[in-house]
C-alpha cells in the first residue's frame with residue numbers, strides 16, 4: 197500500500213497540513229488551514245490538473261465575483277493566494293465544519309430525510325442565500341446538496357451556506373458543461389437537455405433553473421431519496437430521466453420507474469417513510485409541486501417561492517395529540533389565525549369536525565377566546581400537547597405507530613464492496629427503530645397524561661354541576677314560595693271579596709271573580725311536576741357525583757393501569773441506542789474496510805465476525821421494537837380505550853343531568869314569570885272589583901241566605917252582620933294594604949330569581965356536547 201506523505205504547505209498568510217483533508221472535488225482538494233497571524237481556522241482549496249481545463253482568467257473572474265458576496269448563507273471567500281513554491285493559486289474560504297448536505301444525507305441516520313426542524317433550517321438558509329444571489333443578479337445553476345455547506349452557529353443550530361459558484365454564469369461552451377456533469381439529477385429539464393443529452397438549444401437559463409434544483413434538493417433532504425428515479429438510476433437511463441422530468445403531470449412531485457422499461461409511477465405526496473409531520477408535509481408538498489414544474493407557464497416564480505417559504509417559516513406550531521389514534525400531530529397555524537381556523541386545521545389532521553372537537557390542555561379545557569390570534573395561545577410541546585377527542589364518538593379502534601422498514605437480506609458471502617452498503621442500510625433501519633421507540637414512549641406518556649387531565653376535567657365538571665343543581669334547587673324553591681304566596685293571596689282576596697261583594701249580583705263582578713279563580717287553576721299541579729323533575733335531577737346528580745367525586749371511580753379504575761405500557765424506567769430508548777451505537781460502529785468499520793480494498797487474514801476474520809454481530813444486533817433491535825415495545829404500546833392503548841369508554845359513560849350521565857337541569861330550569865323560569873304575571877293580573881282584577889260602581893253603591897244589607905260567596909271561602913268567614921259603608925271602605929283599604937305588601941315581597945322574589953338566572957345556564961365545562969345530548 198502506498199503511504200501518502202503528510203506535508204505542511206503554506207501561502208503568505210495561511211498554513212495547512214495535507215493530512216487535514218476536508219473533502220475532495222473534481223477540480224481539487226479542500227484542506228483545513230489556519231491564518232498565520234490570527235490562528236483563525238479556514239478552508240483552503242487547492243487545484244488539480246482538471247481545474248486547468250478552465251482558463252485561469254475565467255476562474256479568476258468567477259472568484260472575483262464571489263469575493264464581493266457577503267451573506268450569512270453564502271460561504272465567504274476570504275482570499276485568493278499563491279503557494280510560493282509551486283506558484284499555484286489556492287482559494288481561502290470560511291470553514292464549514294458540518295460538511296456538505298450531501299455528506300449529511302449520506303449518513304444512515306438521514307436515510308429517510310432530515311427531521312423537521314433541521315429541514316426548516318435548510319429551507320430558511322437556502323431560500324435566504326438564493327434571495328441574496330437574486331438581489332445581486334446571480335444565477336447559481338449548480339445547486340445541489342453537495343454545494344450546500346453546514347456550519348454550527350453559536351446557539352449550536354446549523355447554518356447552511358451556498359457554495360461553489362463555478363457555474364454561476366452563462367453556459368455557452370462545452371467546457372462549462374463539463375463542470376456540471378455529475379450533478380445531473382438536480383438539473384432543470386432544459387439544462388439537462390443541453391448539458392447531459394447534449395442537444396443544442398437556444399434557451400437561456402434563468403433563475404427558474406435554480407428553483408428546480410432547489411425543488412429536487414428539498415425533496416432529497418425531506419425524504420433521503422431523489423424525486424425522479426429511472427430504473428437503474430439517472431446516470432444509466434438518461435432518456436427516461438428526461439422523460440420523467442418533462443412528462444411529469446402538474447402537481448406530481450416524484451416519478452419512479454420500478455422495472456426496466458416499466459411504466460412511470462407518479463406521486464403527489466411525500467413518502468410515508470419521511471420523518472416530516474403531516475402538518476408540515478401539507479405545506480411543503482404544494483411548494484415542491486410549484487417549483488418542480490417544467491411548464492414555464494405553470495412554474496412558480498421566485499417571488500412566489502420566497503413568499504411561501506417565508507410564510508411557512510413564520511407559522512406557529514400547535515402540538516396536538518389525537519387520543520383516538522394515539523397520534524402526536526403538529527398543526528401549523530398562521531400567527532393571526534383564529535380559533536375557528538385552528539379547529540379547521542385540526543379537523544384536517546384528525547377527521548374530527550370542528551363542532552365535535554373537545555380540546556384539553558394542562559388539566560383544563562383549552563379555552564381561548566374565538567377572536568384571539570393563535571400567536572397568543574399557551575405554548576405546547578410534543579410531550580405537553582393539547583389532547584383532542586371527539587365528544588360525540590371517539591373511536592379507539594386504530595392506534596398509529598411507525599412500521600419499521602425491512603432489514604436487508606444478509607446472505608453468507610463476504611464482500612467488502614457489498615458489506616459497507618449493507619451495513620449502511622442496517623444502520624438506517626436501526627436508526628428508524630430508535631426514533632420509533634422514542635416516539636412510542638412519548639405517545640404512551642401523553643396517553644397517561646390524557647387520562648389524568650380528563651379526570652381533572654370531569655371532576656371539575658361534576659363539581660360545577662353540583663353547584664348548578666344546588667342553585668337550581670334555590671330557584672325552584674323560590675318559584676314554589678311564589679306560588680304559595682299567590683295561593684295565600686288568592687285565598688285572602690277570596691275571603692275579603694266574599695265579604696265585600698256579599699249580596700252583589702253584578703255579572704261583571706262575578707266574571708272578574710271567575711278570572712281570579714282561573715289565575716290559580718292548575719298551577720299547583722304544574723309546580724309539583726317541576727318539583728318532581730328537580731328531585732329526579734338531584735337523584736341522578738348524586739349517582740354521578742358518587743362515582744366521580746365521592747368514590748372517585750375513574751381514578752380507581754386507572755390506578756393499576758399506570759404501570760401498563762413502556763415507562764421511562766424501562767429504558768427502551770437507551771436500550772435501542774446501545775444496539776444502534778454498535779451497528780453504526782460496524783458500518784464505519786465496513787466503510788473503512790471497503791476503502792482499504794483488501795484485508796489481511798485476521799482483519800477478514802474480524803470483518804466476518806462483525807457481520808454476524810451486525811445481523812444479530814439488527815434482529816435484536818427490530819424484534820425488541822416489534823415484539824416488546826409495540827405490544828406494550830398496544831396494551832396501554834387498549835386500557836386507555838377501555839377507561840375512556842367508562843369515562844364517556846359517566847360523561848353521558850353528566851350530560852343527561854345537564855339536560856334535565858336545563859329543562860327544569862326553563863320550566864321553573866317560565867313558572868316564575870307566569871306567577872309574576874298572575875300576581876299583577878290578580879292585583880288588577882282585585883283593584884277593578886274594589887273600584888267598581890256596584891261595590892261603591894252598595895249599602896248595608898242583610899246577606900240573603902241563598903247567596904253563596906263568589907269565591908269559596910270557609911263558611912265561618914261569611915259576615916253575620918251587614919257591613920256599614922265605612923266598614924266596606926275600611927275593608928277595601930286593608931285589601932289594598934295587603935296587596936301592596938304582597939307586591940313588595942313578589943318584587944323581592946323576582947329579584948332573587950333574576951340573580952339566579954344571571955348565574956347562567958347549565959352546561960358541562962366549556963359547553964360540551966356528549967353523545968347526541970345537547971347542553972348549555
Ligand SMILES: Nc1ncnc2c1ncn2[C@@H]1O[C@H](COP(=O)(O)OP(=O)(O)OP(=O)(O)O)[C@@H](O)[C@H]1O
Pocket residue numbers: 218219220221222223224225226239241271289290291292293295296342343345359360362
Ligand atoms: N468551506 C468549506 N469548508 C469545509 N469543507 C469544505 C468547504 N468547501 C468545500 N469543502 C469540502 O470539500 C469538498 C470538495 O469541495 P469542492 O468545492 O472542491 O468540490 P466540488 O463541489 O466537487 O467542486 P468542484 O467540482 O468545483 O471541484 C466538499 O464536498 C466539502 O466536503
